[in-house]
Amino acid sequence: MDLALTDEQRMIVDIVRRFVREEIVPLEDDLDPDADELPPEQLAKLVDKVKEMGLYGLDTPPEYGGPDINLVTRCLIAIECSQHRAGLYAPCYYAFGGARQAQLFEATDDQKNKYLYPMLEGKKRVFFGLSEPSGGSDPGRAIQTRAVRDGDDWVLNGTKLWISGADRADYGLLFARTGGPGRTGVTAFIVETQWPGFNVRRIVHTLRSAKYATEIQLEDLRVPHENILGEEGGGFAIANDRLSRQRVPYAAECLGVAIRAHEMAIEYSKIRETFGAPLSSRQGIQWMLVENEIDIRQARWLVMDGAAKADRGEPFRTESAIAKLVASEAAGRVVDRSMQIHGGLGVAKDLPLERWYRELRIRRVGEGPSEVQKHVIARDILGASLR
Ligand SMILES: Cc1cc2nc3c(=O)[nH]c(=O)nc-3n(C[C@H](O)[C@H](O)[C@H](O)COP(=O)(O)OP(=O)(O)OC[C@H]3O[C@@H](n4cnc5c(N)ncnc54)[C@H](O)[C@@H]3O)c2cc1C
Missing domain, CATH: 1.20.140.10 (Butyryl-CoA Dehydrogenase, subunit A, domain 3)
Structure with missing residues (x-):
């Protein structure tokens, strides 16, 4: 296998490396050593620079406005973006657009308008809620959060654990059991954090500086049927x-x-x-x-x-x-x-x-x-x- 970079990849690596060393590393001198966010106006300036570089929205497919790069190039950029103090969990403080919830690109048009596009514009934050107290290694079997159909809604009850950033999110993908045991009984729902019955609490800081891990308690949370992502039973x-x-x-x-x-x-x-x-x-x-x-x-x-x-x-x-x-x-x-x-x-x-x-x-x-x-x-x- 040839690991040599193409001319384009070398150019991208050079640009990103310079950006990290000149724009990100120096500003960490004035930040708390555990900081994982920048003031909005400071971040906005960096985002403008990344947009000028044509690299904003790294995980966004080109048809949604992301850069047309393959996974090798994406990895070369990731290698550069993590090379600063906060870089492991807050690479370049998300100036490149941060990690996207890839599944939302499979959403219906209505779901995209309501959830995907505001997220891509940086107006809404999202969490990914899979793990539960019963275990995260084998979620297909471990998920106990239950969703029961009631008219046009589903009613969700259960607990999610270790969910990153749910305390600061506007909505999230949440996986619940709608069928029998095993993987095919799990469905993905898009749930809004402001809805009654959605209760979130921060878990004391983990070793990680960036973002709190949270526990989510669902108490009769009503989710409209149209908020199922993909197929019923297709969540896993x-x-x-x-x-x-x-x-x-x-x-x-x-x-x-x-x-x-x-x-x-x-x-x-x-x-x-x-x-x-x-x-x-x-x-x-x-x-x-x-x-x-x-x-x-x-x-x-x-x-x-x-x-x-x-x-x-x-x-x-x-x-x-x-x-x-x-x-x-x-x-x-x-x-x-x-x-x-x-x-x-x-x-x-x-x-x-x-x-x-x-x-x-x-x-x-x-x-x-x-x-x-x-x-x-x-x-x-x-x-x-x-x-
Ligand atoms: C800081 C932090 C952030 C997180 N953010 C999220 C998030 O945003 N969303 C989300 O859904 N989850 C999140 N998680 C949960 C994470 O994905 C789970 O902690 C992980 O999948 C392990 O699940 P568990 O903690 O329940 O451990 P368990 O499933 O109970 O496993 C315990 C240990 O058993 C061992 N083990 C498991 N299976 C096997 C096997 N087959 N053979 C041998 N040994 C095995 C492993 O050493 C494992 O660490 C986060 C966790 C942390 C710590």
């Missing part, structure tokens, strides 16, 4: 589709952080002296840097392989699971070693390393824990009958 396919697609750029974001942490460790090892010689002259340090380099190269290869297969229209579920697994775990190791090389400075909030260290730990759980990625890979290589 919708959820799964989103998770597979997101996994590759998600892995690329981990890789971006690893690359920057490694660069910082290399630079620091050359200027920091102990016992009369630079750290970089010590074999113990060199080996850490070599292990970083190998972790990064392996992860990069696997992320690009997954993206390239998706771009060729080939099945890429196994590749996306491998990319997510390897990149999230490799990035954790790279940041850990890079912190070690920085000594006390590594754990100080002056540098982004401590935030990346905390937030990368969540990357091994969110979007499917490492063990679930292995479960997916095993199922694919052994045959779909594995439970």
Whole structure:
């Protein structure tokens, strides 16, 4: 496989890299180390610049006004956009349009007018409500939130847990059981957070700085039938589709952080002296840097392989699971070693390393824990009958 970038990709990478280094990194000097948002007027200026670059709405298909780029290029951009302190969970503070709920592109025209377009214009925020207290690894079986038909409405009762940003959202995709046990009994609903019966509370901050995870209690929440997204009973396919697609750029974001942490460790090892010689002259340090380099190269290869297969229209579920697994775990190791090389400075909030260290730990759980990625890979290589 040829991993060389095309001229266009090289140009895009250069532009985005300069944007991150000149526009994003300097403004973090004046922000709280755990900030995940910018004041609206500051963000608006950055969004204008990204629009001038022609890269606004990264996850939006071209027919809806997004840039016409393939997944490999999307991943190259993700690798650049995460290379700042907030970059793992708030890449460029969402100046590139942030992550989209891909399923909404399959919505009816009425649903698009009411929900999709305001979201694309940045006027409405959205959450993704799949996980429940009964478990997030296997939501097809675990979902207990119940939706019962009542005339033109559905009445929803149940609890969702760990849902990112539902406290600040205007609406969300919420998955509830309309049929029997298993995947085909789950339906996706578009629900508005202002409706009676929708109760949300923040869970105390997790290791992650960006966005609160929330718990949603549904008490006789009435949802109009026309707010079903896709088919009744087709919710799990919708959820799964989103998770597979997101996994590759998600892995690329981990890789971006690893690359920057490694660069910082290399630079620091050359200027920091102990016992009369630079750290970089010590074999113990060199080996850490070599292990970083190998972790990064392996992860990069696997992320690009997954993206390239998706771009060729080939099945890429196994590749996306491998990319997510390897990149999230490799990035954790790279940041850990890079912190070690920085000594006390590594754990100080002056540098982004401590935030990346905390937030990368969540990357091994969110979007499917490492063990679930292995479960997916095993199922694919052994045959779909594995439970
Ligand atoms: C900060 C944060 C934000 C989140 N945001 C969202 C969100 O916006 N929307 C949403 O729907 N969910 C969200 N989640 C939930 C996340 O997707 C789940 O936490 C995750 O899928 C795991 O589910 P669980 O926590 O219920 O763990 P469980 O399903 O109970 O699993 C526990 C552990 O068991 C292990 N395990 C599971 N299955 C297997 C297996 N087959 N073989 C071996 N080991 C296994 C894994 O190590 C796993 O971590 C978020 C979570 C966090 C921490």
